[in-house]
Amino acid sequence: MILFPQLVAGVWEGRYSFFCQDTRSAGEADMKIIRVLWWYYFSKLIEFMDTFFFILRKNSYQITFLHVYHHGTMLIIWWFVMNWVPCGHSFFGATLNSFIHVLMYSYYGLSAIPTMRPYLWWKRYITQGQLTQFVLTIVQTTCGVIWPCGFPMGWLYFQISYMISLIVLFSNFYIKTYKKQGATRRKEYQNGLVATANGHKNGFSSLENNVKQRKQRRD
Numbered sequence: 001m002i003l004f005p006q007l008v009a010g011v012w013e014g015r016y017s018f019f020c021q022d023t024r025s026a027g028e029a030d031m032k033i034i035r036v037l038w039w040y041y042f043s044k045l046i047e048f049m050d051t052f053f054f055i056l057r058k059n060s061y062q063i064t065f066l067h068v069y070h071h072g073t074m075l076i077i078w079w080f081v082m083n084w085v086p087c088g089h090s091f092f093g094a095t096l097n098s099f100i101h102v103l104m105y106s107y108y109g110l111s112a113i114p115t116m117r118p119y120l121w122w123k124r125y126i127t128q129g130q131l132t133q134f135v136l137t138i139v140q141t142t143c144g145v146i147w148p149c150g151f152p153m154g155w156l157y158f159q160i161s162y163m164i165s166l167i168v169l170f171s172n173f174y175i176k177t178y179k180k181q182g183a184t185r186r187k188e189y190q191n192g193l194v195a196t197a198n199g200h201k202n203g204f205s206s207l208e209n210n211v212k213q214r215k216q217r218r219d
Contacts, residue, residue: 001101001102001105003036003039003040003043003094003098004095004098004099004102006032006036007033007036007037007040007091007094007095007098008095009032010029010032010033010036010091011029011033011091011095013026013028013029013032014026014027014029014030014032014033015029016029016088016091017149018092018140018143019140019143019144019147019149020089020143020144020147020148020149020151021088021089021091021144021149021151022088022089022149022150022151023085023086023087023088023089023090023150023151024087024088025088025149025150026087030087030088033086033087033091034082034086034087037078037081037082037086037087037090037091037094038082038086040078040094040097040098041078041079041081041082043101044071044074044075044078045075047071047074048071048072048074048075050067050071051063051067051068051071064173065169066169066170066172066173069165069169070166070169073162077162081155084152084155085151085152085155088151089140089141089144089149089151089155089156090155092136092137092140092141093133093137093140093141093159093163096133096136096137097133100126100129100130100133103126103129104126107120107122107123107126124174124177124178127170127173127174127177127178128174130170131167131170131171131174134163134166134167134170135163135167137159137163138160138163138164141156141159141160141163142156142160144156145157145160
């Protein structure tokens with residue numbers, strides 16, 4: 001949670017441009033950004049460790065292609081970023097991602113409290129926020145292509161293509177997790193109403209048959 005405000009402070013101090021920011025162009029503010037991004041890179045290593053915990057707990061259903069691809073590639077990519085372009089235009093995606101992680105870990109922290117779970121209705125909006133983050137990063141990176149400032153062009157093209165791959169994978173996850181679940185729940189709800197209606201109807205028929213049998217016995 002501390003990374004996001006520090007990145008914002010460094011960007012503000014260095015007067016970073018949204019459209020394009022070259023590396024090592026803002027003096028001491030660049031060094032501040034670099035120090036914070038090293039901690040950001042280290043956080044990606046910790047996130048990748050989730051995979052090993054899933055294996056140890058035998059939660060193999062959580063080790064999806066999206067999980068391995070996202071956490072594995074982020075760790076590798078940010079190693080290259082910190083060695084070649086550790087500041088400048090690299091700031092934007094990390095800043096947005098840090099903010100999304102504040103929301104994400106707040107959700108997971110609250111979900112650990114049983115009394116809070118019924119009120120946590122906003123999990124799907126975290127995924128929507130991630131998708132929004134990828135789109136905004138593409139927009140910002142494209143600005144660096146259109147209005148170049150000396151930041152390596154190859155990195156910009158790579159980031160755009162990588163963000164597109166994340167949009168595809170996260171969109172697929174969102175559709176499978178929320179859209180299809182919603183359709184299933186609506187279907188179950190409708191089937192429940194039909195079953196209830198059938199139950200009332202069958203109950204009424206049984207009652208009607210009992211009344212007829214009693215009348216026959218009296219006769």
